[in-house]
């Protein structure tokens with residue numbers, strides 16, 4: 023645990039420097055990130071690495087220009103120099119600051135937030151983690167896989183945030199990402215099949231892994247990888263899809279999460295992550311999907327990778343509770359500090375994140391989830407109305423254009439749906455779509471009992487690239503007449 | 514925080530002297546990065562970030578525990594060494610344990626210029642200004658990013674290895690969009706010598722590509738002749754090189770596995786004009802002196818005249834297979850030919866000129882089926898001329914087939930990469946029957 027009083031003193035030092043220099047705004051994030059990464063391949067632990075990164079990032083606004091300086095140090099001399107370097111950087115921007123940066127006032131909170139968890143994963147012995155990974159590999163191989171790799175990634179962010187509005191916020195959160203891939207090979211036929219784990223990354227303690235059933239899942243995965251080798255090739259063409267939340271989360275992420283980021287719509291990511299087909303004038307106008315489609319943002323779901331008390335601009339979690347799409351209509355962009363006024367709105371809705379103390383905070387996703395059906399509907403109910411379709415489970419190879427329109431997603435497991443019932447395993451499936459057409463084809467949703475929260479540690483955005491954790495919850499959902507490819511015939 | 518060779522060596526020795534393990538490996542890297550972004554010709558975000566990171570790997574009885582930290586005070590170093598030893602003692606014995614490398618000889622590389630004033634944020638702002646001025650002249654909007662980095666990497670082992678390499682880098686990339694927000698163009702450049710970066714040229718190339726007011730044409734998906742500019746060639750070649758792993762091939766998991774067993778090394782798999790190689794002394798795209806394991810990079814062809822020559826081989830897999838280890842390269846050269854991009858355009862009856870690719874991802878590693886989209890400068894070529902912008906499309910293309918039919922190959926150029934990601938060099942190539950599978954509205 024870091025010394026809070028020391029961090030608060032260091033923060034004051036930089037904020038005072040900024041004030042004396044005539045800055046209109048300044049903020050600082052300081053603290054440390056602990057990570058642990060372990061990796062096993064077959065019967066061998068290949069890597070076990072504990073990582074500690076400490077540091078600060080100081081941001082100052084002066085004459086309408088940002089200046090930022092960060093360093094992987096937490097001593098007062100580094101912060102003193104850092105504050106001056108940030109001011110120099112702001113001055114260096116003057117020659118290209120055609121449009122001054124303007125900020126809204128945010129409420130100044132003094133608060134502490136700690137993610138609840140039962141067992142600190144960093145306190146669990148390395149030997150237990152190694153044993154778990156080796157047991158996963160053994161389980162998959164006993165069940166039919168030729169090879170298996172397994173990894174565990176654990177992270178804890180401990181931050182102190184202070185700004186010139188008067189906010190002073192200390193926060194700590196912890197997350198885990200277990201992962202494995204079972205591989206089966208038919209050497210004679212030259213075929214390979216893989217099955218990636220479906221157990222999602224979560225904001226959680228070690229108790230999550232104790233109950234996740236990874237070894238049992240690895241056994242299923244080993245058998246399924248082998249079965250995929252001889253599964254029936256999919257017939258390409260348009261058909262109905264029932265998409266499991268273990269696949270749909272990533273489709274939501276790519277098509278809805280990224281397309282409704284205001285910085286993208288404004289062109290701030292045009293050079294790398296991209297812009298968006300969603301434009302500011304479409305607010306409350308664009309029909310994004312069918313009536314069944316309601317997608318909400320939050321920072322409060324238990325287990326959510328974006329669950330936190332305050333964002334990296336100091337905006338409270340309740341400002342990030344909003345609908346993005348309501349009954350098919352586009353309702354809100356995601357925003358960080360300094361963006362809302364550009365579309366005539368009063369303030370940020372709490373969507374800022376910096377992936378390390380030395381990174382500039384930018385707009386990033388809160389948890390973004392598809393609301394389940396208020397009426398009772400099971401997975402079998404969704405199948406019941408499908409004559410000819412495919413049930414898609416798990417996330418596979420994914421790709422989407424930079425305005426978030428044309429996408430292609432694979433998966434881990436695909437099952438035929440015939441005459442209202444789930445049938446045999448299929449192989450070589452990918453589906454293609456155009457975002458609003460796809461969501462307009464949504465005509466069935468599972469109820470709350472079928473809801474599942476999935477997510478990733480590594481959503482990439484910005485230059486230099488920052489990697490953000492984010493969760494997406496969804497029920498299984500049915501989409502009519504979606505283009506399915508057979509990837510062994512090129513598609 | 515940038516450390517000189519002697520500073521890095523002193524720090525490494527402070528760590529090794531604290532080790533009571535059977536063997537110890539220390540990796541140190543760090544430096545200072547600068548970056549700025551602009552949108553519609555005006556600054557958005559920027560940063561200076563100073564980094565210094567140590568990774569300590571303690572080897573005890575065939576087990577390796579590693580600790581990475583940014584703390585370098587004496588107490589923190591002692592604690593990190595002890596913790597890595599504690600971890601090693603807790604872990605299972607590695608059946609393929611490989612001891613650390615001893616002394617090596619490295620190529621003298623040339624990716625560093627001590628004169629660093631050109632790397633500061635005011636210099637980057639001046640570069641951005643030149644690109645923005647081009648956008649005003651050509652009446653388009655400019656969006657972009659300029660980065661610089663002054664970095665070093667050092668590796669020391671208790672078996673006597675010490676490796677150190679400094680690097681200075683600068684890059685600029687610009688996306689221009691026409692004022693109707695209905696067409697875009699892109700260009701980028703990267704260099705290890707700040708003064709060689711020509712910001713005006715980058716701005717001009719991006720803005721000229723964007724300065725089309727005609728409505729883009731929608732093409733029917735299908736098979737097309739394409740001219741891939743160097744940036745697109747490099748992206749496709751990187752996926753191919755990434756698949757060239759000995760372990761995956763020998764285990765039967767890869768494109769380079771031979772049906773029934775063994776690998777396709779020595780086989781004629783691609784067009785005879787196709788060569789991918791690495792070379793620490795190359796003028797255009799020099800590889801670094803050593804890889805993350807401390808293995809020296811040597812001049813080496815992975816594919817030569819269409820024949821698969823080498824697969825990268827980790828030290829662990831090399832020991833297990835009793836073969837030479839081959840390090841993984843980030844900087845590679847795709848050899849060029851004599852047909853210029855303009856000649857390719859002139860010889861095209863109907864085809865598509867592609868500036869760069871976006872969101873490429875492997876669909877099927879075994880058959881190297883890759884998907885992705887075109888981006889920022891896709892043009893229809895008819896009867897030897899660029900006639901119109903073409904709306905972007907998705908492709909699903911097997912790389913083996915693509916690199917087997919190079920109709921023409923142009924002069925190799927340096928391509929853009931963000932500082933820190935390596936810097937390949939590649940030629941424009943002309944290929945028949947490139948598979949566009951669907952349309953996209955994304956511009």
Ligand SMILES: [Zn+2]
Pocket residue numbers: 275280480481482
């Ligand atoms: Zn993402």
